Structure formats: C-alpha cells, structure tokens
Amino acid sequence: MVGDVELEVHGRHGQRPGQGAVAATGKAVALGAALLVQLPPAGDGGIGGGYRISLARLLRSGGRIVNLVSSPEIYVNEWASFSTKDFPENRTARCGDKVSIVMLDVEDRRPVEDILWTDEGYLDVYERAGLRPIGVNRPLGSPGEPYPWVSETRTAPWVIYVLAAQG
Secondary structure, three states, X not given: OEOOEEEEEOOOOOOOOOOOOEEEEOOOOOOOOHHHHHOOOOOOOOOOOOOOOOHHHHOOOOOOEEEEEEOHXXXXXXXXXXXXXXXXXXXXXXXXOEEEEEEOOOOOOOOEEEEOOOHHHHHHHHHHXXXXXXXXXXXXXXXXXXXXXXXXXXXXXXXXXXXXXXX
C-alpha cells in the first residue's frame, strides 16, 4: 500500500519475456519503470544516449513516480532469493554493463541478464526525463523476521526512488 493506492505486482523483477508491470487501484495510476531501465545511462554512446524521455509531463500537478530498482549491491552479494557467486565479472561491472544473477526462489534457475545501474546513472536519466528524486529508500530486512536473510539485514538489494517533476 502506497498512500491510498494498493499496488499489485504482476511477474517478478527478473525481466523475463511476458512478465507484466505494476497495476494500481485507487485515484492513481502506477507506471512500470521498464522505459527507464531499458535505456542505457547517458554518455555511453549506445542506444538511448541521445533520447530525452519526458515522463514528467505525464504527471499531474503533485504527482509522483515510485521507481523500485535493483541496487548495484544486488549483483555482488548472496541473498535469500538471489545468487551471484557464479558471476565474478559482476564485481568489475560499471554503470551500463551487463550483469548476471540467478533467482533461487523459482524452479527455472537459468541466469537472468540485467544492466547495472548506479545511483549516478539513475539520477542522470531522471534529470533527462524531467524528474527529481524527493525521497530515496534502501530497505533492509530485520533479523527477527521469519525469512532466511543472507545479506538483506545489512545491505539493501533494492532502492526505491520517489520522483516528482522538476521545477
């Protein structure tokens, strides 16, 4: 629940084909962040480097975008539901590089390929999209929770950006 909007997630974060985004009920519409994730960071010379995304103009006055993303640390630590031990190359990856991870909580254990984004990379693309962060959260698991946390109590695998239009 975010404010008075109940979010329902369809699919998983692993970006496998055919997976859905986020739906919402209430007086809001949740926007899947796939557009942001699919564009490489600026300055890489690749696809998307010259595009300007105008997500800010899609927001009503006072509107917000909540963007849940993988932290760079997710690709170099072991987790209750993810493993990166078979991908030492992740440790030297830079913003815009491909990284790999295995989902442990599903039957299909094939590696999932993703693109590494740093905080700086996200801040750059948000600015190009006419957005500014008004909140950043890096949630941690608590030791008393009934989950077999591995790194989650000391390192956040996710970052939650709350974004507003610039100006």
